Amino acid sequence: MIFSLNVLLILVRVSLSGAILDANYYQKTCPQVEDIIYTSVRNATANDLKVPARILRMFFHDCFIRGCDASVLLDSTPENKAEKDGHINLSLAAYNVIDDVKTMLEQSCPATVSCADIIAIAARDVVVISGGPSWSVLKGRKDGRISRAEETKTLPLSHDNTSQLIQSFSQRGLSVKDLVTLSGGHTLGRSRCSEFDYRLRNFSAAHDTDPTLDPEFATELKSKCPEHNKDPNAGENLDSTGLGFDNDYYKRIVGGKGLLVSDQTLLGDYRTRWRVEAFARYRRLFFWEFGPAMVRLGNVGVVESGEVRVNCRVVN
Incomplete structure (x- = not known):
């Protein structure tokens, strides 16, 4: 534990x-x-x-x-x-x-x-x-x-591929393992349509919809994010249990239901795929790894100089 x-x-x-x-x-x-x-x-x-x-x-x-x-x-x-x-x-x-x-x-x-x-x-x-x-x-x-x-x-972007994500994490002293583990934080929350609707229509010359996206899931997303959608709050949960911390995020990636390109790309790269599949299969393994990864993230750029702000919004 x-x-x-x-x-x-x-x-x-x-x-x-x-x-x-x-x-x-x-x-x-x-x-x-x-x-x-x-x-x-x-x-x-x-x-x-x-x-x-x-x-x-x-x-x-x-x-x-x-x-x-x-x-x-x-x-x-x-x-x-x-x-x-x-x-x-x-x-x-x-x-x-x-x-x-x-x-x-x-x-x-x-x-x-x-x-x-x-x-x-x-x-x-x-x-x-x-x-x-x-x-x-x-x-x-x-x-x-x-x-x-x-x-x-x-900052990493929702349309970044695995190589771009690995580079971004590496620049902060974080490993490929940290990338896959910390991405599991997407088990909480949701994303607006504007972050992923380009995957649903006119994706490329060869494919109208991103081929890495499960077809039924793509149809569901199209109904939630209609073309020329004007509602800034329209979107979808990053996993099917958006209010609970679990490993459903990884299960959805394995099933082609990663909402963002930066999520789904982790399945398509040999450097990250096996860990995504392991976390999808074993929730306890994901939980075991997540805490230490958060500690490593919390160590990024820590400095001895600085201050203790009295008001977090302004310097002393």
């Missing part, structure tokens, strides 16, 4: 920066930090079932730009357009959940818990709340002071 890895994960030196993260970082300065975050996230989820998918996606998008430094939370200023206002991040949400957590932590432990650590802990908690595995979150990140919208252009 993943829980048995906790002892091994208590102290890790992040090779990219030399910064040290520790599972017990707040044991003396804010021992209630995890309880406060879990309770707040659980209550937010009870009021809005979209919160888990949104928090998990926020963690990915934060760590992939400048590392896990909460730069995605900073608001734009007249002088600077921040990450959250980059085109690919306009669909991010649940910033208010992080704001509420930060407010409570500032009351209990002023100027102690970084916004970057809040996102990392909340990402674990939404997985657990949704029925997924738990893991020991390493802590001690500092908040960055720079956030630039133009840098979000380097």
Whole structure:
């Protein structure tokens, strides 16, 4: 079980920066930090079932730009357009959940818990709340002071192929194994038609519909995303159990029902196919691998310099 890895994960030196993260970082300065975050996230989820998918996606998008430094939370200023206002991040949400957590932590432990650590802990908690595995979150990140919208252009895209995805993950120090495992986060949430409707019509000179897409599933998607659709909220769940954390995402890929090209492409490449098939067959294996992969993602770009923001939206 993943829980048995906790002892091994208590102290890790992040090779990219030399910064040290520790599972017990707040044991003396804010021992209630995890309880406060879990309770707040659980209550937010009870009021809005979209919160888990949104928090998990926020963690990915934060760590992939400048590392896990909460730069995605900073608001734009007249002088600077921040990450959250980059085109690919306009669909991010649940910033208010992080704001509420930060407010409570500032009351209990002023100027102690970084916004970057809040996102990392909340990402674990939404997985657990949704029925997924738990893991020991390493802590001690500092908040960055720079956030630039133009840098979000380097985030992986929904139409990327496997080679492009592998390159993107490799640039962050993440492996092919991490790519396939972390892609399983798509078991939560949904995607708008605009992210995949090009697969449904006029796909290529030889095929009207993407040939890697199951024909019956393509017909179903066409009904949900009619041609010239004007509804910006129309879309489809990324798997058939969009509110539950499980391995259905991989099962759907094996069945030709990966919603995005960046999902389905994992089945067509020998470097990733076997792991997709293994995760589709064995949920426990996926759960076993997911926690450690999230720890590795949380180590990306961790730096010793930085600050602990009092307000996650602005630098101190």
